[in-house]
Amino acid sequence: MALHFELVTPARQVRSEDVHMVVVPGAEGEFGVLEGHAPFMSTIRDGAVQIYKTEGAEPETIEVKGGFAEVGDAGLTVLAEHVEA
Amino acid sequence: MASLKELKDRIGSVKSTQKITKAKQMVAAAKLRRAQAAAEAARPYAERLSAVMASLASKVSGDGAPRLLAGNGKNQRHMLVLVNTDKGLCGGLNSNLVKEAKIQAKKLIAEGKDVSFYLVGKKGRAPIKREYPNGIAKHFDTSNVRTPGFEEADAIAAELVEMFDADAFDVAHLIRPDFQSALVQNPTTTQLIPVPSPEVTEDSDAVVEYEPGEEEILEELLPRYVKTQIFGALLEREASEQGASMTAMDNATRNAGDLINSLTIQYNRSRQAAITTELIEIIAGAEAL
Numbered sequence: 057m058a059l060h061f062e063l064v065t066p067a068r069q070v071r072s073e074d075v076h077m078v079v080v081p082g083a084e085g086e087f088g089v090l091e092g093h094a095p096f097m098s099t100i101r102d103g104a105v106q107i108y109k110t111e112g113a114e115p116e117t118i119e120v121k122g123g124f125a126e127v128g129d130a131g132l133t134v135l136a137e138h139v140e141a
Numbered sequence: 142m143a144s145l146k147e148l149k150d151r152i153g154s155v156k157s158t159q160k161i162t163k164a165k166q167m168v169a170a171a172k173l174r175r176a177q178a179a180a181e182a183a184r185p186y187a188e189r190l191s192a193v194m195a196s197l198a199s200k201v202s203g204d205g206a207p208r209l210l211a212g213n214g215k216n217q218r219h220m221l222v223l224v225n226t227d228k229g230l231c232g233g234l235n236s237n238l239v240k241e242a243k244i245q246a247k248k249l250i251a252e253g254k255d256v257s258f259y260l261v262g263k264k265g266r267a268p269i270k271r272e273y274p275n276g277i278a279k280h281f282d283t284s285n286v287r288t289p290g291f292e293e294a295d296a297i298a299a300e301l302v303e304m305f306d307a308d309a310f311d312v313a314h315l316i317r318p319d320f321q322s323a324l325v326q327n328p329t330t331t332q333l334i335p336v337p338s339p340e341v342t343e344d345s346d347a348v349v350e351y352e353p354g355e356e357e358i359l360e361e362l363l364p365r366y367v368k369t370q371i372f373g374a375l376l377e378r379e380a381s382e383q384g385a386s387m388t389a390m391d392n393a394t395r396n397a398g399d400l401i402n403s404l405t406i407q408y409n410r411s412r413q414a415a416i417t418t419e420l421i422e423i424i425a426g427a428e429a430l
Contacts, residue, residue: 066291066372068182084352098352099361135189
């Protein structure tokens with residue numbers, strides 16, 4: 057099982073895929089989200105979202121600005137205002 | 142009766158007008174597809190945001206609610222945020238929007254409220270100014286950017302929130318076109334500030350942890366929500382403008398075609414009449430000899 061990760065900006069849906077782990081720059085510190093994470097919501101600060109496709113793989117980073125992250129039953133959703141891939 | 146030359150010139154001018162309207166129609170059709178795609182692409186964000194808003198707003202209600210959600214407790218000064226296009230040649234779109242704004246303004250004034258306008262786009266300025274010369278609080282110009290995007294929405298929302306915080310108005314309404322198809326774009330009015338409490342769609346039992354806190358998140362979320370609303374309005378405006386323009390220009394092209402046909406018939410008739418007169422003159426002359 058993998059974590060379903062979505063990255064959405066006002067202009068478009070940037071990502072919608074199944075990944076191993078995502079590290080999100082939360083307002084009160086970075087946090088990693090794996091599959092089965094408890095429901096959680098946090099605002100994010102400007103920084104890089106790191107996406108680990110598989111365990112131990114090199115992370116892919118996406119710069120995000122302003123927004124928040126939500127972890128629910130459906131997986132992790134990051135709503136960001138700006139994204140620099 | 143117009144002379145042959147006049148008729149010919151007239152046909153020529155209608156033809157060149159037809160070429161322009163035809164070109165504008167094709168441009169609008171191409172742009173419409175892009176604008177629709179953009180509006181479509183913006184939907185997931187707006188949906189997510191309102192879902193999160195709904196779940197948060199139900200938790201943070203009552204005294205602790207932020208000002209943007211609860212309002213400032215008054216209901217006297219209303220601000221109408223009217224989203225118009227910058228360019229014409231799009232049929233009745235702008236006049237319908239202005240009409241809707243005037244209806245809303247009249248209704249509010251009849252209730253004894255004060256009304257002011259925040260205009261986005263060029264085309265609403267003149268008609269609103271004529272009717273409410275002192276009512277225009279602000280005009281936001283979007284004509285210098287090709288396709289208004291999130292930056293513009295950001296600027297508009299920031300300004301509105303600032304004005305709200307500075308106590309310049311109590312309630313803001315957003316009047317924008319609602320794009321349904323290339324033929325139908327109805328103006329709609331929605332309340333923008335204070336943010337109307339969204340209906341809770343589902344009550345999940347899951348205990349959600351919030352970081353920093355529910356109120357802080359909501360506080361950050363509300364301006365974003367206003368921004369998204371305005372961004373949506375700009376996208377709808379873009380799609381509506383192109384749709385309306387396409388329809389209007391299609392009509393104009395067809396009308397020009399009809400006009401050319403009737404002018405051509407008139408031209409041919411007068412040409413025939415001229416030839417017949419000439420013949421009669423020659424025959425009469427020959428007979429006289």
